[in-house]
């Protein structure tokens with residue numbers, strides 16, 4: 276069988292000396308989405324960071340296309356777009372510079388004009404040259420999400436609270452972009468406290484419970 280997506284087996288995470296979760300098995304293939312749910316502090320962000328190889332699990336492993344992400348490194352990061360809770364936006368850079376920097380760190384060659392177009396797609400054309408420090412929370416979130424509108428969108432999107440701080444029009448636009456990504460065979464792993472099911476070939480739901488006692 277051809278390995279086509281993101282898988283974990285027996286994933287476990289310990290933070291601050293306590294078990295956040297154990298034995299998490301994930302299997303997300305092309306066109307599928309995983310909605311990670313749970314209360315504040317249940318470990319959603321911690322899980323997403325493990326999936327992206329940004330932290331190590333206390334047990335288990337993460338596989339992308341059949342290989343451990345620890346061995347894949349750059350090959351995995353080329354296929355992945357991770358947008359964290361805070362979006363990684365730098366206050367002293369403009370919206371456009373933030374977008375360009377984020378893309379270039381991910382190894383994506385992006386021209387200024389493409390960045391402007393992507394920012395226009397998320398309704399930020401008028402403020403693209405403003406320092407991010409002068410943007411609202413929702414506008415900062417949109418800067419981070421503009422990465423979805425650059426020419427090359429990686430197949431795997433891992434998005435931590437992407438709908439937070441967005442107004443209804445922006446949330447609708449994001450939902451449409453993610454549904455389009457899934458329809459084209461991409462994969463989305465996301466968290467949200469809002470009732471926002473994406474249209475996927477299969478929508479997996481993972482509910483993280485309260486932390487287990489050590």
Ligand SMILES: Nc1ncnc2c1ncn2[C@@H]1O[C@H](COP(=O)(O)OP(=O)(O)OP(=O)(O)O)[C@@H](O)[C@H]1O
Nearest residue numbers: 290291292295313314315316317318319320321322
């Ligand atoms: N590096 C760390 N050291 C110690 N504790 C940590 C660390 N990272 C996370 N935690 C703890 O792990 C728990 C889970 O945090 P996490 O951010 O994964 O939760 P979450 O489900 O994303 O929460 P929220 O819904 O509030 O965003 C929290 O109690 C947090 O304080």
